[in-house]
Amino acid sequence: MKHVKMESYFSRLESFIDSLEDKKGSLITVLHKAQDIFGYLPEEVQSFVAKKLGIPRSKVYGVVTFYSFFTMTPKGKYPISVCLGTACYVRGAAKLLDEFKRKLEIDIGQTTKDGLFSLDGLRCVGACSLAPVVIIKDKVYGKVTVDMVEKIISEYKALGVV
């Protein structure tokens, strides 16, 4: 089953690359698409992109690791991003991040073993008036306090891995 799914992902990526008018300079555009499809950019995907664009794998890897938006590890089902922008910092984002780390027992850039949560720091999401801000999937939590962390996590745990 999983194999079939991967294959369809690759063929989607392939047809996207083939549809590009001009492949020159398109690496970042292609990687955005690939991450969109696969959720992350594992080695196989990078090799595939390199071959299709006719560039060295090292170059693809170089670009993937340069930009923080690209990730080589799969994100959790509920990716948690704590805004570490200045406004949020001034209003205590660092303490929040610590609390998430402690409660989930993961560090920034890691995913919990059950695959439910991953943790990231983000720079200003433009909701500074709600600082400190936490984003989980697409939902924005404003004015988050350390005490709320536990409750937020358990809400998502209740939703489970479905």
Place this chain on the structure above:
Amino acid sequence: MSYQRYCLVCNSSKCGHYSKAIADNIKHYLRENNIKDIKVVMTECFGLCKQGPIVKIMPDNIVYSGVKPMDTKEIVEKHLINGEVVSRLVHENKKSKQLKIVLRNCGFIDPENIDDYIEKDGYFALAKALKMSRMDVINEIKLSGLRGRGGGGFPTGLKWEYAYKQNSDQKYVVCNADEGDPGAFMDRSVLEGDPHSVIEGMLICGYAIGSNKGLVYTRAEYPLAVKRLSKAIKDAREYGFLGNNIMGSGFNFDIEIKYGAGAFVCGEETALIRSMEGERGEPTSKPPYPAESGYWDKPTNVNNVETFANVPVIINKGANWFNKIGTEKSKGTKVFALAGKINNVGLIEVPMGITLREIIFDIGGGIKDGKRFKAVQTGGPSGGCLTEKDLDTPIDYDTLLAKGSMMGSGGMIVMDEDDCMVAVAKFYLEFTVDESCGKCTPCRVGNKRLYELLEKVTSGKATFSDLDKIKNLSNVIKDTALCGLGQTAPNPVLSTITNFWDEYVAHVNEKSCPSGQCKELIRYIIDHNKCVGCTACVRVCPVYAISGKVREPHTIDQDKCIKCGACYNTCKFDAIYKK
């Protein structure tokens, strides 16, 4: 159809959950009363987030703040039907010190409707420019005194002239919408609230310098801005403002969007160009400037979003109108994102030359919770702080530089007495270290060492000679790093060390943090006279550092304590204090 009135409801993330309900309710009551000539529009931030949700009625120009869904019936029946203002909801106009040029349309028009933009004289400036000679357009911009809003403040007209003079079969116009400064969201708001003004500015630039291709480089993290801009580009094509033979002038121009992928350094123009070419966004040394050799080695004119948004107004109203606003060397207005410990958080647009006092106390409504103002950081991680003594300095490019800060892209973070300035400097430096591209040694290694020295200070391990080292190293990095990121990274450090020397000394001499922010230097202590032994703290302490018998005073084991503050936040008897 034409509408009698517009009813604008703020839909930005800040006004939150109510806005949809408010808009739906208003629509519902309008329908119930069979009113069809009033249009309800969801718009962007009005810059009054603290008083949100906001509803604005145009053309009456009445702003209602703190509106709840249940207030909508009254607004519809009283105001929209009977024309009576609902006075209890009217927002007092504290914002009169503002002047809107860049944000002229934000919140007044439906950003997804090109007709709304055209109604506000949209694309009129383009038509006017196309009838002028290219050099006349450039001279108009030069005469206006407009300077780049992306940080550096380079005169825009001069930059265009330089690009105009290049001989090449292909030139590019690039709009820098990377906006990496953490704590700033001006460009995003312009793109979300008035995308056509940016497109029009780029068109005029393209015509002036002789380019037929524009590119907007923006952050993948700004999905709504991307959506609105894409729609605006599509509509502009349909109306013939983009494409071939625009307005019958023979001028061709089109715009493409390019995506960043989360790297602050890509805001720097040479890195941005590398990134658009699909490479790692590493800066290159200048010269050659992008105007000579930029995107695919062709002459490329890079300007910021806000810079472009100023252009149509200048062409419409004339350079002589524009250059009467502002100070001698900084003309026009600046948009700032006011954030931090201030009452009215949000976007503001003010004329150059306004004082900090007016911004913070008149527009910003003063410091939150009645605390004392301590400092404001402008220019983000490249800038510095201004303090109480600078409150009455008129703000423009040059005065900010003279004060050891800079205009930057417009982030303005307000700090109060509770903020530790050493920790703030460390925060900014951590950001730049994290974002350094690693190409040159002064930045990759130097800033890291500088960060470690600051860490020594905030953990109480530094000596006075470390403070000297900090100053020296900062100056060396400023002089030797390759690009603006590295060169300006030590600014927050130098600025706080100059303005808050006493705080640095306290960390070094007394091993204490006067604002109680530096974790390693605080101690949580239980006041035995106040502790009733309720054991609440024992239960929340994650490392079991608190001991004591029930109903007897407790004690914290300082060796185990990780200074998380959980006990401090839990105690209902104020028995725990920080030292």
